[in-house]
Each structure stands twice: as C-alpha cells, then as structure tokens.
Amino acid sequence: MSSLYLLHKPYRMLSQFTDSEGRATLADVIEVPGVYAAGRLDYDSEGLLLLSDDGALIHRIAHPRHKQPKTYWVQLEGQIDDTALNALRTGITLKDGPTRPAKARLIATPPLAPREPAIDPKRHPSTSWLELTISEGRNRQVRRMTAHVGFPTLRLIRASIGAWQLGDLKPGEWRKETLHAPRPAQASKRSRKPVASRRKPS
DSSP states (O other): OEEEEEEEEOTOOOOOSSHHHHHHOGGGOOTTOOOOESSSTTTTTTTEEESSHHHHHHHHHHOGGGGOEEEEEEEEEEOOOOOOOOHHOOOOOOOEEOOOOOOOEOOOOOOOOOSOOOOOOTTOOOOEEEEEEEEEOOOTTTHHHHHHTTTTTEEEEEEEEETTTHHHHHHHHTEEEESSSSOOOOOOOOOHHHHHHHGOOO
16 A cells, blocks of 8 residues: 655746755645655646655656656647647657657646736737647656747646546645555545745745
C-alpha cells in the first residue's frame, strides 16, 4: 500500500521543497514529511504534480521507460489552425530530434481559476486553447512544439498524468490517494488553501 498525493501546482512555484533564492516552493502548499515529486513541472507552468514517499512508485510514474501519457491545456497566441494541429499529430522535428505523434485538438476555455498575473488582453487580443497529449518528457517540450508550429504558448496547465486527473483541485490544493497496486485508487480528499496570499516574491 502506497500513498500518492495529487497537487495542483500554482504558477510561479518550483517543483521542489527548498530554494536559496526565496521563490515559492512545494513547502508553501503541502506539509507532508518525506514526500518527493514524481517528475517536475516548470516554474511558469501550472497543474497536476504527483508526489509520494514510495521511491518505487515515483520511479514507475516518472521514468521515461513507462511512457505515462501527459495531457496539457495550452492557451496559445492566435487562433490555431488545422495545419498546425495536423503537424502536432504527425510529429515535428525540434532541435533535439523528432517528436512522437501527439494527440491534439482545439478546446473551449477550460474551467480554471484565473492566473495571477492574468494574460493581458491588450497584448494578446486573440488566443485559443489546445488540448495536447504527449508521451515524452523533454525540457519545455510543449512550449517548443507550439512555437514550432507558429502558435506560442501563453499559459500551460497539466491536466493529467496517466490515469490521474487534476479534477477540481484549485491552485495550491491537493488530495491523497491510497494505492494497493501500481494504479490509482479511490481515496479521501484533502486540500490546502490557495497559495496566492502567501506566495513569496519571485
């Protein structure tokens, strides 16, 4: 039996528990001793981050060999078109090599809490939302993929990792699941207040 913690990592927070520069860390939102993140999420990205005190479980989730699909909601500069969507679905070539074919579709604005600071509508008057599922974990891969097809990423939220879903967690909230096998199971929900009022200066 293992414990898994599903956290909605806020914008401008590190995927670690300490920082010598005084930036916001996971310690600001989750106070469970002995847990570590299974993988990471960039400082300027938001959404689902998995944590556990079980090293074997962390390895099963995070190791590239297991190819856990990850789904992202991406707010883009401009109105993405079919040509760009088809390129993402087919696979594109980045500086570090070709990407695997991804699942990509245009979606309506997801039901998300506003980001602080919000996207400036004067600077970005036209935006669209993309749902993108990839099975790789390259550095800043989603941002590089959307820029490559001509639609830079403005906001990036990870919605799922494998079978684990962000669900209705707000930024800074988390819930605990108890696993009796290497798959998610139903469990009780706990949460913390959003970090916005306590966030340390960047």
